[in-house]
Amino acid sequence: MPTSPAPLPTATSPSPKRSVVRDVAFLRLWCGTTASGLATWALPFVLGLAALERTLPVAELGLLLAARTVGFLAAVPVGGVLADRHSRRAVVFWSGMAAAASAPLLAAGLGRSVALTATAAALAGAGQGACRPAFQAMVAEVVDADRRQQANAAMTLAVRVTTLTGPTLAALLAVLLHVRGLLLGIGLLWLAAALVPGRGTRSAPPAAPPRASFRAEFADGAREARRHPWFVAGLGALTAVIFAGYSATGVALPLVSRDRYDTEAVLAAALTAYTAGALAGALVIARWRPRAQGWAALAALAGYGFAPLSLMLPVHPAVVVAAYVVAGLGIELFNVPWFTATQREVAPDKLARVSSLDFLLSYGLAPVGLALIAPAIDAFGLRPVLGICALICFVAPAAAALTPTARHFARATDNPL
Template structure:
């Protein structure tokens, strides 16, 4: 895939956007350490970034289906590129300015996600998309594995403002690198349809694919519970049960290593029942909260997070590939925006609720419930007939064409 110059440009742009997305909260955390930003200010800036992300995702889905996907990638990434030095300018001087700029950065991040997803379907032919999606997710996982050490090393020679400007340069690369797509943007009456009506049309397209609704429900449930357990309960268990942060660091690294392994496997693996295999992979995340339920050996926790990492990529790559294959190309960005909006958009809600739940019911009960949801939700999704292959039956497709 990396010998395909058009895909190489797309891959590099997507990687740059992923690295910039990851780097902002980390660099702002460094600002807290050097006392140029308070903890409260950090929370406000990250919150407005999330609000910007959630607000932009559905808008971007409509715009990327209405206009050029390449243009949406450019303008959304360019907005984030401009926002980064503004955040740097407000550091140590104006938290409100930083918050506004972070909202713009979050909007750029959210807007480019569905546009990149749709652009991939234009740049890469169908037979190669699974390998393409695997290559993209491999790059993202590698950056999250090596980027913390790289950022910490850069912080020894550069101040936080310089690092924020570096994030802006990454977004600029994301804006400029991707190639043009092949789709022709719609013209005439369609471009004058109201935004809400166009987004509703994307929702109707999503409803035409029962496997998509079932898989999205399972993914949302796993992220809201399993990811929340990792984000909130894992640090507590690492401190209180094992007496150090070593298990937290080991489990986090093990998850990324597992995800790398999963992406390598799924790049070439083509099971007959691809949807069932992907949902089985998603269910593996249940072992993560389950491993925190009892005071087991740390190696058990590490192994559970390796399994969770493998499983999430066994799901992600076929999931993205199926969406690109099955969804009407003219509505692909809107369906992708619905995917990101519900799955990752609702993640902060799970993070906000899990700590009060632990206080009210205790960590064992909450972890047990999270593990149960992670196992049960994909199993329930697998019961939908079209979930077996992440595709609609041929009879249903013919019926739709005849209508």
């Protein structure tokens, strides 16, 4: 018997969206980002191993890490401009190749030439910094709008996994390989980051009049950011939380673990709990769509305040560990909607520059907080400083939530939900 044809999909019966994990273009981008994350997190650990083996003087270790940070901060705005000016795939390729080239230079100069190793470390940081805004912008190219929250959750999940596995893999391989061999392995990871991602839909920007200077183009990206009050407010809150919260974690947590609990186990457990919370947050936000996504994200970001608060009070170690689970959970419940909203709201031809401004301010000021918190503790005491850090973490997101467009991380006339 003949049968009637199946009805075409309509607005009331939409065809199901394919999961991002089945999207080859996204998987290639995800693998490239994961490789860059492994290389990024492994390098400080490998350099630390070199210091332990006395291949690298401790003073030189600090110099190399500082050079890497300087290279990162210098390259982030340049990478954002280039990724909006040219093909983002090309920016990923050349920044990955630059970071890959730094590995053999580090291996050759280790313990022999401070100038060579410092230059190589700066080059590694520059490659890392230049690829970050390009990777972020490429998500919007290879994934349609309806699946970007799931895609961003997968990307941030990769970051958290590499935070754990990068140093661990380096430690395991150190049993078999010399430090120089590990550095060459990091170079191979950067090669993968450069070569694996495929082309996005925007292989090159449309024809345009002669380009302005880098400074003028970056300023144009800053103006685009200011067009979105929710972005300015959210970035201010994120910068404040990272400045205060990460400083407490980096400096005060080891002190409290040693002096109050007389064991390094609390330090290890808290850092592990933070990563576990972040992994859980990425899994939750891959599918959760709160109605007021901006308010929900900012409330989650404020959860980082429980970390310095737990260090301030004489509580059981389990409370400290639980506070760091909440902090990790909250940071990812903020990050994923934040990235997704930026990709949705910002003009596509300025997305990389706005993303680079995000990375430059939020993570660029973190070293300043780390440098200031130890003298502040010496001058005012541990508990008052931690109290101020907790207050900043709670108040900054609450203040950002008062911005009218912050409720949905969208323009006042647009409710994405």
